Amino acid sequence: MAFKHKPLTTKLVFIALAMFGFGFALVPLYDVFCDLTGLNGKTASTAASADAAIVDTSREVVIEFIARPNKQMPWVFEPEVTRMTVHPGEIHITNYLAQNPTSRLIVGQAVPSVSPGQAALYFHKIECFCFTQQRLAGGKDMLMPLQFYVDPALPRQFSTITLSYTLYDVTSASTDLTATSSQLGE
Amino acid sequence: MTKTRSLRWSLPTLLLAASANAADMPLNMTKGVTEISQRVYHLHMTIFWICCVIGAVVFGIMFWSIVRHRKARGVQPAQFHESTKVEILWTAIPVLILILMAIPATKTLIAMEDTTEADVTVVVTGSQWKWHYKYLEHDVEFYSLLATQKEQIANRFAKGENYLLEVDRPLVLPTGKKVRFLMTSDDVIHSWWVPAFAVKKDANPGFINEAWTRIDEPGIYRGQCAELCGKDHGYMPIVVIAKEPAEFDKWLAGEAERIAKAKAEEQELLAMNMSLEELMSVGERTYTAYCAACHQPSGEGLPGIFPALKGSSIALNDKPAHIDIVLHGRAGTAMQAYAKQLSLKEIAAVITYERNAWGNSTGELVQAADVHAVMQGKGE
Amino acid sequence: MSAVVTDHEHDHEHHDHKPSGIKRWFYTTNHKDIGTMYLVFALIMFFIGGTMAMVIRAELFQPGMQFVEPNFFNQMTTVHGLIMVFGAVMPAFTGLANWMIPMMIGAPDMALPRMNNWSFWILPFAFLILLISLFLPGGGPNFGWTFYAPLSTKYSGDSTALFVFSVHIMGISSIMGAINVIVTIFNLRAPGMTWMKMPLFVWTWLITAFLLIMVMPVLAGAVTMVLTDKYFGTSFFDAAGGGDPVLFQHIFWFFGHPEVYIMILPAFGIVSSIVPTFARKPLFGYASMVYATSSIALLSFLVWAHHMFTTGMPVFAELFFMYCTMLIAVPTGVKVFNWVATMWRGAMTFEVPMMFALAFIVLFTIGGFSGLMLAITPADFQYHDTYFVVAHFHYVLVTGAVFSIIAAAYYWLPKWTGHMYDEKLGQWHFWCSLISVNLLFFPMHFVGLAGMPRRIPDYALQFADFNAFISIGGFLFGASQLIFVWVLVKCARGGEKATAQVWEGAEGLEWEVPSPAPYHTFETPPVIK
Structure with missing residues (x-):
């Protein structure tokens, strides 16, 4: 009796297990989907190549820079300029100011988000402080550079691109901190 | 139409x-x-x-x-x-x-969904349980908190006309202009909703979302947070005052001036010492508005979720750590950094209050200068 | 599944005597016993979840905080949702499947009886864990039954691990139940019971079971990610670590939307059994019912993001999900039209099961209309997360799923107990429920349109009158269900003797065995005409 049911039962258990795996597969699939569609305004987390395309001087795009330390992040974190008008294809550099007002070392991670989401596909960062974690000792400040260009293929409907950074305190999760904190006697 | x-x-x-x-x-x-x-x-x-x-x-x-x-x-x-x-x-x-x-x-x-060519941009940030507004092209930003008295909620006072739909500082917007909202959040997901504009957009932590409106009529419009965001989800209303563009510009200039003046006053305050009574009274007010939602009016917190301040070793002993936590928050918990939300005077007062209320009788005074010192990294 | 139960089982499986006392229920592998246990469990959970709803309605009776704290209020809404979905509606359907599917397809029992015993007996422990968590410091889950991250990860209480564990057990139970249903239907149909001769209840449950094994594991994945995000430092949903909180909603609703159909497809099957019986006329459009059910199930995998229009999606994605969602109205409409056409020119009588089935058709359709309105993205921005949504899903779940379960209980009670239920009391139960449920949920449409968000413990004064009204409806509806318990107890203990066919117009294998159905039925397969 039970023997008769084994093949089908095994198949169904396999489907269930595969779907459990699929739940986790949704995580990378989602990232791929976001990369393709610009859903959620995620930008690439690695550098784009610097050999940009031809500069399109026929139009201008306004880039807005927003910086927000998360509410648990004590750093002061501000863009040097809040607005910039660029031609698609031109390479620009802008800086963000970070200052750690506390007396301890804090590691920060900036998370970028671009709006409108689809424009994220055309916003290329050649160099960005958001690619890596940033470490700043207590009382110190620093300028963090961002080098970028806007893809000339940007659809005409986008005249403004907003780039927002949220800065998180990732000190406790940071891997290379152990040495430093023992040094500071914490 | x-x-x-x-x-x-x-x-x-x-x-x-x-x-x-x-x-x-x-x-x-x-x-x-x-x-x-x-x-x-x-x-x-x-x-x-x-x-x-x-x-x-x-x-x-x-x-x-x-x-x-x-x-x-x-x-x-x-x-x-x-x-x-x-x-x-x-x-x-x-x-x-x-x-x-x-x-x-x-x-x-x-x-x-067409958010292009906006005249005014406002960054809207939700956090447990208040809204923060920042006018992108201007130096004007502020928090907006529920203004209904706790006694009304507890049925001790009669409820006012705009019960639960009133805030201390409303968002002011110009009429007839395209206003763009950039929504984000500092902690959990919130949702900014004003029915009269048909704008409801989630504020996602770490990401920005866009929405826009063009208000036809001056007036006062009320809304609420529309995404369950924790204990006081029902207590973070939105109030928008729409003014004619000329009046709006006047308001914006006045607001910028007020914020600049407040900053200047902070500097003067550093040299002054406040009395225990004054600190306690300002402290109690600040505590009720900003701290009591989590740590409870009794200072006992909610076991398992929000720690008690009453009898806590930080509130009784470690003054610099106490100031540091209030200023900079505590990563990985719901405790936020208040350095940018509250004035030096309020922070000094609320810490004094926490160190002297509910039987925490340290008798210690915390002055604005003490807070400033920790802020500058010289407190420890 | 386990050595503990196996030895006991073998002796009983093919003999017509049942073990006595409490052991019978612990060790039973009989589909009828397990079906009964599922149904009783669902009823108990319905009352526990209902009590929580009463707490919610008591607090919302007046503006201001009267009885509970906001944190406890949130625990009530969360656990009410979890219990009603996973503890009441789903086990009730599984109980009906256990009782009826073998009898409807001429099988002696479920295909995997020992697994059947397990899939039931882990369920009480899942809910015990969930309910215990309410009494721990910090309380139970308070982040809504949808447990959106990061509210359920970084900002949740200490009991979240218990919540996750409990959902895992519920999921395993459902998956085992679903596997059992599929294997039974595939392998144990009586000779001659071809696919297109199966009763619709069997068809809808087969499709439901496939949905269950497709999506319950995804839910298990979602809660696992919540667990590791909270306790083991992963960042699936935390932007600071490169994750995305909106991803959680995609995973959750990929499970959640098919889940909605899991809770309604068996109801379609029940109504499709009851209406022809009392109209004394064959079901109209049997084949189109099967196709409509299948297409609803398929579409349910393509519409999940309509729960998330306000999270900020590109326009083309919003349009895609809007169109797919609107499309679901077509097969759903076909079902309603078929039921009406079945009634047309029949010879109807209106016993309690028929009354509940008719109420189901009308009220579920109203829930369907509000569902269609919610599908329209621009309007959804105004409806989303308001009481309009609460009204919508209670119309499809209470007057939809729950009404169909009650109808099924009245319909098959004589078969289960061998006695007719008290028709007069049953009619009282029906009319009290019908009136109070509409007092309870209909005004919620208006409150929602007027701008009251859901999941708030306190509200602005303009909503006060309606909320008082809704609360009274709620208390009445709760009280009406006590009549149901009375009817059930009375019927179990005695009453007019039921015939094998019970209802004049009833057709199907389950009506060919005597009432009450013997402990073992169809040990030799019946002949299908």
């Missing part, structure tokens, strides 16, 4: 009015005060009426059948059980009706 003159939401139909026993509450979606909100309203009504007609036909046939085709009337049941013709018909007709619905819906949606 018809213009609504008053802020009162319209009473729609006889059908709906039949159950109208609460004169104060509108029974239908608001028409709102923007072109988009009115388009949404008309879309809503169109679909509502289509549903009513379909419902009347289907239920009509059903009730006719219930009345006529009952065994008690001595009828013999028919035995038919399919008809390809009828089945194709009642698949095709709904498809056509749906297409008719989809056309205006698509047009309205595309208009709603």
